[in-house]
Amino acid sequence: xxxxxILGGRSDMALACAHAFxxxxxxxxxxxxxxxxxxxxxxxxxxxxGVTVGLRDFDALDVDGHEDFAAADPLPDxxxxxxxxxxxxxxxxxxxxASVAVMRSNYEGPAAILGAYATRMEARGTGTIVGIxxxxxxRGRATNYIYGSAKAGFTAFLSGMRNxxxxxxxxxxxxxxGFVATQMTEHMDLPERLTAQPAExxxxxxxxxxxxxxxxxxxxxxxxxxxxxxxxxxAIFKKMxx
Amino acid sequence: MSADLSGWGRYPRIEGRRIPVRDEDGLxxxxxxxxxxxxxxxxxxxxxxAQVGGTLDMRRMxxxxxxxxxxxxxTAEAGVILGDVIAAxxxxxxxxxxxxxxxLVTLGGMIAADVHGKNHRRDGTIGRHVLWVExxxxxxxLRRASRSENSDxxxxxxxxxxxxxxxxxxxxxxxxxxxxxxxQEMIPTPDLDAAMEVFERDAAQYxxxxxDCLAKGADLGRSLVIxxxxxxxSDLPANRRPVPFDVPVxxxxxxxxxxxxxxxxxxxLRAFNALYYRVNAGKAGRSVVDWDSYFYPLDAVHEWxxxxxxxxxxxxxxxxxxxxxxxxxxxxxxxxxxxxQGSFLAVLKRLGPEKGQFSFPMEGYTLALDFxxxxxxLRLLDRLDAITLDHGGRYYLAKDSRVxxxxxxxxxxxxxxxxxxxxxxGYAGVFASAQSERLKL
Numbered sequence: 001x002x003x004x005x006i007l008g009g010r011s012d013m014a015l016a017c018a019h020a021f022x023x024x025x026x027x028x029x030x031x032x033x034x035x036x037x038x039x040x041x042x043x044x045x046x047x048x049x050g051v052t053v054g055l056r057d058f059d060a061l062d063v064d065g066h067e068d069f070a071a072a073d074p075l076p077d078x079x080x081x082x083x084x085x086x087x088x089x090x091x092x093x094x095x096x097x098a099s100v101a102v103m104r105s106n107y108e109g110p111a112a113i114l115g116a117y118a119t120r121m122e123a124r125g126t127g128t129i130v131g132i133x134x135x136x137x138x139r140g141r142a143t144n145y146i147y148g149s150a151k152a153g154f155t156a157f158l159s160g161m162r163n164x165x166x167x168x169x170x171x172x173x174x175x176x177x178g179f180v181a182t183q184m185t186e187h188m189d190l191p192e193r194l195t196a197q198p199a200e201x202x203x204x205x206x207x208x209x210x211x212x213x214x215x216x217x218x219x220x221x222x223x224x225x226x227x228x229x230x231x232x233x234x235a236i237f238k239k240m241x242x
Numbered sequence: 243m244s245a246d247l248s249g250w251g252r253y254p255r256i257e258g259r260r261i262p263v264r265d266e267d268g269l270x271x272x273x274x275x276x277x278x279x280x281x282x283x284x285x286x287x288x289x290x291x292a293q294v295g296g297t298l299d300m301r302r303m304x305x306x307x308x309x310x311x312x313x314x315x316x317t318a319e320a321g322v323i324l325g326d327v328i329a330a331x332x333x334x335x336x337x338x339x340x341x342x343x344x345x346l347v348t349l350g351g352m353i354a355a356d357v358h359g360k361n362h363r364r365d366g367t368i369g370r371h372v373l374w375v376e377x378x379x380x381x382x383x384l385r386r387a388s389r390s391e392n393s394d395x396x397x398x399x400x401x402x403x404x405x406x407x408x409x410x411x412x413x414x415x416x417x418x419x420x421x422x423x424x425x426q427e428m429i430p431t432p433d434l435d436a437a438m439e440v441f442e443r444d445a446a447q448y449x450x451x452x453x454d455c456l457a458k459g460a461d462l463g464r465s466l467v468i469x470x471x472x473x474x475x476s477d478l479p480a481n482r483r484p485v486p487f488d489v490p491v492x493x494x495x496x497x498x499x500x501x502x503x504x505x506x507x508x509x510x511l512r513a514f515n516a517l518y519y520r521v522n523a524g525k526a527g528r529s530v531v532d533w534d535s536y537f538y539p540l541d542a543v544h545e546w547x548x549x550x551x552x553x554x555x556x557x558x559x560x561x562x563x564x565x566x567x568x569x570x571x572x573x574x575x576x577x578x579x580x581x582x583q584g585s586f587l588a589v590l591k592r593l594g595p596e597k598g599q600f601s602f603p604m605e606g607y608t609l610a611l612d613f614x615x616x617x618x619x620l621r622l623l624d625r626l627d628a629i630t631l632d633h634g635g636r637y638y639l640a641k642d643s644r645v646x647x648x649x650x651x652x653x654x655x656x657x658x659x660x661x662x663x664x665x666x667x668g669y670a671g672v673f674a675s676a677q678s679e680r681l682k683l
Contacts, residue, residue: 040319044305048330186262 288643
């Protein structure tokens, strides 16, 4: 039975991926800080789908430990990185330490661990790497550019890694979910038509992995929206409030 | 943030604060500022799961925690959806012991409303199959309640409409089945007496009648009585016997928009009901149908509540005591048929005796009909209330959206006792729904 490693396994999106892949018969490993507290999630997924769920301690910011983490047997068939942290743009922009924490959580940590897996999967000659990035990385905006810039870096990293690994048997999927109704966005008033449920994200990622898609927007309308936002000339864009 | 807290009937429309609950600490914090009510998947019809000041969205508390494959006891959080229980455990030979007419309900909601199904006479309400519940009390303490431990809290919580605390977890006894199929017998009955005669035979585990609430005179109570029993492998065609839990996947459809008001009138309704009766009467007899089509025909039409239009609908469900059933049903049906504003489908079931402290059922017949909301429909329901009171009937709070408090208290003396017990226990200021405020519970 193939195994799916989900990094940042506590988030709503990560758990939605766990349900989607477990529903398709994959064993799951949830990797997160204090993973022992994910016991109820483990029991839930095992009961619903009859698969095995493992729990591993993982701290995305502890990059010194990433080589060892990725070296542990068995090397998973699929790795999904759902690590991320939105931060508070207004407060963080005046606080270097807080800004850096957002940058590291959304770029440095995720890129470093996936890089460590990429090398091992390349050596094996099979595998799929999924990075959950964000539409926020498609263009920096005043309201969330610290988070967005880190996601932009992560998107570029995934793109480059896909380019490198093409032909090696290892595939890289970039996911740009758009708005998702998760704990992270619970306090926000999101437009319903643009907002996916976590389960939609899980289903979209499962499909992307099965079909070998490269870059997916969970709701197609986001591809259009971000296409428009990217095409606005900077002289105009800089005056806009979006 | 303001959220739509209306019930399935979309009447009354309620907007208010929705508070997602993910853990016990979050729940305690939410309970600190004013009365709250827990809400599951929003399938109660009226205002039972809405509190403008704070409605606890329990759908994220939806983990299955344990299953004993020898005994069939499932331990789960209250937000688990019944359909997910079926998906996980029917392939292993277990089915919910009691189910309402939709599988899109949460376990917590089922227990709070102490739901019944087509097998009430044989198997009682869901409460009979609950081994324990864990309830967050008004004091912020989590208590396990069962028939032997905190038994008063257990008795008050089963059917307590979330007004005794927030149900967080439960242990539920599932029922063993040998297949995912139901042996069905459809019996067309030309009038009410004939339908009741079939019910009184008590010939099957499940029994329900769909009746034409617009048929008058000699046709009054014209019904299709549908009996059912869990099928055994030998009931299935040979090719299905090796995979007795596999059933064809049903294609779901969605009601794409609110039906305009004029789409529903006495002519379209009468035509629909007459056609439904005739088409199905033609299918009379025995057949084997899959569990999903048998128990949840309407789940295949997503958002079917929209067929009643923007103003929503009210369901009228009452139970009449056995000795008053024939006369009471006839009187109700007479008035409904004469008013010519009944619904597509109306449902009749025979209930057995029920001991639940504040649960809906009693030995007798329960009638349920949908009415598109209009001033005339609401006046008609007031007239039906008088008939219900005359015959000693009582109301199903999971369906109610409009009963006046004095009618409820007259119909059901237990309501006053329940309200007094809530006051005495200090629940009343902490747990309250729009319905409990309306009904003075």
